[in-house]
Amino acid sequence: MISINLEKKLNTYQGKHLLKVFVEMETGNLVKISGPSGAGKTTFLKMIAGLTSPDSGKILVDDLVWTDTSANINLSPQKRKTGFVFQDYALFPNMTVQQQLEYATNDQNWIQELLAFARLEPFIKHKPSQLSGGQQQRLAILRALAIKPKVLLMDEPFSALDFKTKKTLIQELKLLLDKNSISTIIVTHNPKELEALPGKELFIGEEE
Numbered sequence: 001m002i003s004i005n006l007e008k009k010l011n012t013y014q015g016k017h018l019l020k021v022f023v024e025m026e027t028g029n030l031v032k033i034s035g036p037s038g039a040g041k042t043t044f045l046k047m048i049a050g051l052t053s054p055d056s057g058k059i060l061v062d063d064l065v066w067t068d069t070s071a072n073i074n075l076s077p078q079k080r081k082t083g084f085v086f087q088d089y090a091l092f093p094n095m096t097v098q099q100q101l102e103y104a105t106n107d108q109n110w111i112q113e114l115l116a117f118a119r120l121e122p123f124i125k126h127k128p129s130q131l132s133g134g135q136q137q138r139l140a141i142l143r144a145l146a147i148k149p150k151v152l153l154m155d156e157p158f159s160a161l162d163f164k165t166k167k168t169l170i171q172e173l174k175l176l177l178d179k180n181s182i183s184t185i186i187v188t189h190n191p192k193e194l195e196a197l198p199g200k201e202l203f204i205g206e207e208e
């Protein structure tokens, strides 16, 4: 069970805005987060990853406390082991497909399994600029999964892709998540595009 209850005052160009989110999910399930631009969706993911601190709140992951502001607990990003897939992929431009995965894990069997799953084996010697948008996004997902994350966080992962590539990738992601039972939180502008992925939907909107 994962329980996340966080509050943070955001400094937006329209003034202060209170981001307040409560979500509970079974381990291995998926939650889809949507909401208007600037609502704090990315900030919410960053607080889960430990990259930004909340003003108050608690994060519990399988009985382990990641954050508890009342007890002054805030685990480092390394200790949380979250996988983060960014909107712009954030791949290392000078590393090949294989090197990006080896940077994340030493487990060669797991790397081979991931590469086979994403059909990227023929491209292991390629750098990101030599890959299509869909292949780059597959690689970004594989790299996040390579560390065998406790929670996979995805920030608008499909927004840069065309409709057909998006649809194929979402189907692939569904199989991968089902097979490996990975708890996933995915942010989208457009919840409709994630219809094929079963999971709770949560809207982050205006609070104050």
Ligand SMILES: Nc1ncnc2c1ncn2[C@@H]1O[C@H](COP(=O)(O)OP(=O)(O)OP(=O)(O)O)[C@@H](O)[C@H]1O
Pocket (backbone or CB within 6 Å): 009, 010, 011, 012, 013, 035, 036, 037, 038, 039, 040, 041, 042, 043, 044, 052
């Ligand atoms: N550490 C922080 N402290 C206070 N405010 C912040 C912090 N980080 C971001 N913000 C502000 O919070 C607002 C929301 O940003 P965020 O990127 O989380 O929104 P979003 O919902 O992901 O938007 P988009 O859909 O456009 O990506 C922004 O105005 C930003 O300036």
